[in-house]
Amino acid sequence: MAGNNEVGVIGLGKFGFALAKALTDLGQDVVGVDNDAENVRRAQDTLAQVYExxxxxxxxxxxxxxxxxxxxxxxxxxxxxxxxxxxxxxQTIGVKNIWVKAFSQEHERVLYKLGVPFVVFPEAFVAFQLAHRLAVPGLHEYFGLGNDVATREVVVDDWTGKTLRELNLTNAYQVQVIAFRHSGESEFRFVPQANRVLEKGDVLVLLGKTEDIIQVEKF
Structure with a gap:
């Protein structure tokens, strides 16, 4: 049976299995589910638990x-x-931290309307990064500022009703909020104002050193 220190991956096709394997390589215990017997057999020697x-x-x-x-x-x-x-x-059984792979813009919009906090569009994301790296030399440094720097998306819950000034994340954790997205919306806005009141379900993008950014909790 699954436990709260594990990550679930539903769908073990090319993307799902590659992601599950990468998570396993990073030390995460992954619970995989797929209704295809071949996908399940392929994953059995890699993941902690696999279910057909x-x-x-x-x-x-x-x-x-x-x-x-x-x-x-x-x-x-x-x-x-x-x-x-x-x-x-x-959502019905109470899972809140849900990431979904979208395969079309329509699918992406529907997922955000359902309140999914994290929607991944792999092909579009990779194409966007590659196009900008080809067109504007050096822009890729925005996506990778070194081994000790990372970005992290967090969903507002306990921070509801507070402002970024009140949270004082820069002094408390040495991280900076560089973007935010309202719950139910698909577009991020950048450089949020310090007096902006956070709402439940908002998504904040944090930037900082990896060791600092993983310490941020109770959001």
Missing amino acids: ADATDEKTLSQIGFQDLEKVIVSTGDSMEASILVVLNL
């Missing part, structure tokens, strides 16, 4: 213990209906 199961069935996810997981990634191929149903099931 239908994630569109809410009872199945509950039996595996996904309600106890802190983070779940959904990568269910090119079926929008299946992806949305899995998300709704996860």
Whole structure:
């Protein structure tokens, strides 16, 4: 059964399995789910736990213990209906930190409307980075400022009703908020004002040294 120190990955196709393997290599215990027997067999020697199961069935996810997981990634191929149903099931059993692979802009918009905090569009993201690195030499330094620097997205919960000035993250943790996104919206806004009142479900992007940024909690 799954535990709260593990990460769930639903869908072990090319992207899902590559992500699950990368997480495992980083020391994370990954619980994988897929309804394809071949995908399950491929992952069995790599992941901590693998289940051949239908994630569109809410009872199945509950039996595996996904309600106890802190983070779940959904990568269910090119079926929008299946992806949305899995998300709704996860929300119903109480999973809050949900990351979903989107495969179209329409899919992305629907996921944000459902309140999914993190939507990943791999092809578009990689294409965007590559295009800008080709067109503007040196711009890639924004995406990688060194081994000791990282960005982190956090979803506002306990910080609801507070301002960035009140949180004083720069002095408390030596990190800087460089962007934010309102809950339910897909576009980020940059350089937020210090007196902006945070709302539940807002997403903040933090920048800082890796050792500092991982210390930020209770957001």
